[in-house]
Amino acid sequence: MAATPPPPPAVPAMNSPHFIGIGGAGMSGIAKILTQRGARVAGSDARESGTVQALRALGATVHIGHDAGHLADDADCVVVSSAIREDNPELAAARARGVPVVHRSDALAALMADRRAIAVAGTHGKTTTTSMLAVALRALGLEPGYAIGGDLDVPGSNAEHGGGPWFVAEADESDRSFHAYAPEVAVILNAELDHHANYASLEEIYQSFEVFTGRIRPGGTLVINADHEGTRELTARLRRAARPDPAIVTYGADPAADVRVVSVVPKGLTSEVSVAMADRELTFTVSVPGRHYAHNAAAALAAGVAAGVPAEKLASALAAYTGVARRLQPKGEAAGVRVIDSYAHHPTEMTADLEAVRDCAPGGGRVLVVFQPHLYSRTRELGAEMGRSLALADASVVLDIYPAREDPLPGVTSALITDAARRAGADVRPEPDRDAVPELVAGMAAPGDLVLTMGAGDVTELGPRILERLAGVPARTTGSEE
Structure with missing residues (x-):
């Protein structure tokens, strides 16, 4: 262990930075701080979100979709995370023009340096x-x-x-x-x-x-x-x-x-x-x-x-401290059923959150889980452990794998999880159709039950829809673009 840590990598001026994937959890924070420091922040993201809207309200320019034309002539650097692939058109344009490319971590290190x-x-x-x-x-x-x-x-x-x-x-x-x-x-x-x-x-x-x-x-x-x-x-x-x-x-x-x-x-x-x-x-x-x-x-x-x-x-x-989004975040209650959202996607996290909500469930109430696996590589290595974690719930619905930045891997599906859960004695059912989940869960739940939407992907969007179905609001679909 070095007695004196080496200095962080040199980062170019970030007076007019362009963020690829500006709406991401880590990227948006750096973009926000730079706008507060007076930088002319611009960037792009795959879709609209509350985070994107908040950045615009601070003065950032945010484009939806990725296109080389989004990279402004005066951009003095392009900030990327490890999730951005080399074939991203904005990244390719930056490299072609000689615009410095800065990793998110180096940008944050520069913000913390003083x-x-x-x-x-x-x-x-x-x-x-x-x-x-x-x-x-x-x-x-x-x-x-x-x-x-x-x-x-x-x-x-x-x-x-x-x-x-x-x-x-x-x-x-x-x-x-x-x-x-x-x-x-x-x-x-x-x-x-x-x-x-x-x-x-x-x-x-x-x-x-x-x-x-x-x-x-x-x-x-x-x-x-x-x-x-x-x-x-x-x-x-x-x-x-x-x-x-x-x-x-x-x-x-x-x-x-x-x-x-x-x-x-x-x-x-x-x-x-x-x-x-x-x-x-x-x-x-x-x-x-x-x-x-x-x-x-x-x-x-x-x-x-x-x-x-x-x-x-x-x-x-x-x-x-009253909580943070997606960390056992209460989403509401309808028909006597509470819905809570969890970001847990690793077996240790899943077990911890299931044990925590078990203590919160009213006497006799069941814990029902809607779980969305995150990443093919994680499911390949930890799918069996995830299944054993789900055995802590009274019943679970398992969605298809949320790929995030990964391409599919041969033979890696949610069945690795559901099979292991059944071997552990769990009541678990697969459901590849995300739009079918709100109706399914509303039919499973009874007054006093607690529903936990769990995973690092877009499973979080199902909580409000489950509450709507519990309250008798007609079902709606989201379309395949989600």
């Missing part, structure tokens, strides 16, 4: 933990800058320039882009094998996180989970290296953790969390259910304290 950065990494929980910390710091009047992977309350609320010294950001390991950051405080929530297109083994995951910890600024702090097998391995490796930096602070239920989660008491869709640290015990409310989210709050508390925020004030301020 701030005291807190970077939150891990296979699961990054968006929630980053959001909790950003909201708490904001509630304390510290005006943090932040960039997170989900909206706090309304579209476009996933980022803010902020006027204070701190900047809180998600650190995405999926494509190793978090190696661009040099935080003062880093958080690692967990480390599991995922993103199989980029990592061939768990050892590669460990090596990637070790590089990330080597990027922590001299005198900085690493906050790391004491309970998770992967993070315990990382902690052991770092301690064997016997480097003076970074300082290591552990959190979790482990009796030896520096920030120890003493208890998590479910209270409907909230939890009362008690943690012990140093010579004190603090109790505060977390406005999302489940032990998984309570531990995210403990990580946020540990990171904020490492940054110098008084523990008592930060614990109280964490109550200001």
Whole structure:
């Protein structure tokens, strides 16, 4: 681990940047911050969305669809994510014209370079933990800058320039882009094998996180989970290296953790969390259910304290967090049935969210899941585990795989999940027709039940339609373009 992290890659001026896929969770946040800093932001996205509209309201120029003609003559750089393919016409035009191409992570690193950065990494929980910390710091009047992977309350609320010294950001390991950051405080929530297109083994995951910890600024702090097998391995490796930096602070239920989660008491869709640290015990409310989210709050508390925020004030301020879009987000209730939306798409996340909502379901009420697998590569490697996770529900409907950036893989279908779920004793049925799901689920549900729409794709759009059918509104179709 290097004593002094190397500087981030040089980034050209971003006075007139063009974003390809500007409506994406990570890209839109950077675009928003640049507009707040006075840049003339332009870009394109595949379709209209609330996020696109919010960017336009800030003054950004956003085109729908991808075309070389969208790239303005005065664009001084083009910002892309790993999801943008080389044959994208706007990217091809930029390369032909010699316009610098900047990866999203390098753009974000440049925005954080003059701030005291807190970077939150891990296979699961990054968006929630980053959001909790950003909201708490904001509630304390510290005006943090932040960039997170989900909206706090309304579209476009996933980022803010902020006027204070701190900047809180998600650190995405999926494509190793978090190696661009040099935080003062880093958080690692967990480390599991995922993103199989980029990592061939768990050892590669460990090596990637070790590089990330080597990027922590001299005198900085690493906050790391004491309970998770992967993070315990990382902690052991770092301690064997016997480097003076970074300082290591552990959190979790482990009796030896520096920030120890003493208890998590479910209270409907909230939890009362008690943690012990140093010579004190603090109790505060977390406005999302489940032990998984309570531990995210403990990580946020540990990171904020490492940054110098008084523990008592930060614990109280964490109550200001009321959730983030798609992280066990209540969508409404109709005919006595509640609908909640979950972004969970990895078996560990699926299990955590199913256990959390089980505690929220009224006595006798069932938990019904509409699950949409995300990525062919993930389904190939983890489909059996996903199926076993669905056995925690009373009944599940499984959609076809949401491909996102991937092309189909031979033999990889949702049947890998449904077959494993049935072997685990689950009541599960496949449904390739997304438009048929609202009617199907409305027919399955009874008063007192809870419906969970789950997955990282467009399954989120089904929640409102299920509520409509429960309320007796006639069925509608969306068309194949969705």
